[in-house]
Amino acid sequence: MKRLLVPMFIFAVVVLGYAVYQDNQMKKRQEVDQLIQDAHQSLKVVEGNPNNTVLGPIETTDTHSASPLQVKSRQF
Template identity: 45%
Template sequence: MKKLLILIIIFAVLVLGYWVYQDSELKKEKEVNQLIDDAHQSLNIIDSHPNKFIFNNEVKVFPAHSSNRFIAKSSEL
C-alpha cells in the first residue's frame, strides 16, 4: 500500500511539474506574440504616414563612442 501511495505521489508531482512547464511556455509564447503584434502595429502606423519617410541621401552614419555599433542620424528626425 505504501509503495502504491509513493508511486501516486511521484506521478502527481511529475504531472504537476509538466503542467507548470507547459503553462510557463504558453505565457512566454503569448508575450512574444504580443510583442510581434505591437511591432506590426507600429510599422503600420509608420507606413501610413508618407511624410515621415527618410530618404537614403539624408541619413548619415556615425560611429558610436562606446562600441563598434553605428548610429544613424537624419535631419528629418
C-alpha cells in the same frame, strides 16, 4: 499500500511540474506573439504617416578623409 502511495505521489509531482512548465511556455509564447503584433501595428502607423520621407544614403563631399570623426582646424 505504502508501496503504491510513494510512486503515485512521485507521478503526481511530475505531472504537476509538467503542467506548470507547459503553462509557463504558453504564456511566454502569447507574450511574444502580442509583442510582434504590437510591432506590426506600430510599423503600419509609421509607414502610413505622410510626413515620413525616405532619404537616400548620405553622401559626403570629402572623399579623402581617413575617419568620420576627423576634425579640421580653421585658419584665420
